[in-house]
Amino acid sequence: MFSCFNRNSKPQAAKSFRSQLRKPNRKGTSTVECALCLVVLIPIIFGTLESCAGYLVKQSLSVCAYESVRAGVGRGTTNADILTRTSQILEFRNVSLGEASTTEFAEPGDEYGIFLITRDGLAVEDLDALDPITVRIVAPSDENATPVFKHLLNRKIEASATMVREFDKPIGNITVD
Structure with a gap:
């Protein structure tokens, strides 16, 4: 009979106010968020x-320099062995x-x-035992990387490795096969 005394009924003004609080007006917000995030994420x-x-x-x-010098320190190796490797x-x-x-x-x-x-x-074959051999490789970054922002262009990328020449002849009574 009296709706104001009904426990299940709610005032209309309060209902519409609460529904406005629950559903904020966010039209286009996700588009703006996506645009701002992409500007940051794409360069990263x-x-x-x-x-x-x-x-x-x-x-x-680095791997090439190491393997190349490793190929050149053994007994009976030449400069050609290093270049080939x-x-x-x-x-x-x-x-x-x-x-x-190359x-x-x-x-x-x-x-x-x-x-x-x-x-x-000296050539590798003319070196004495325990003489150091260094192979240094220098390459241009222009032809080896895929630069997007041209940050790596016109730079030198280099690596080197050093090892000592192995003994050519057996020492004392020890024979090496």
């Missing part, structure tokens, strides 16, 4: 990809040295290439 994603590509080339050069690994890992040759060592004034550093510039 592509920057990460660019950095990883540069690190991959650096790691490839270096060329194989660079080709396998798709690393380019630009215009530098069939001969670079000269000291060259910008890119494979550098062999030995005592007094």
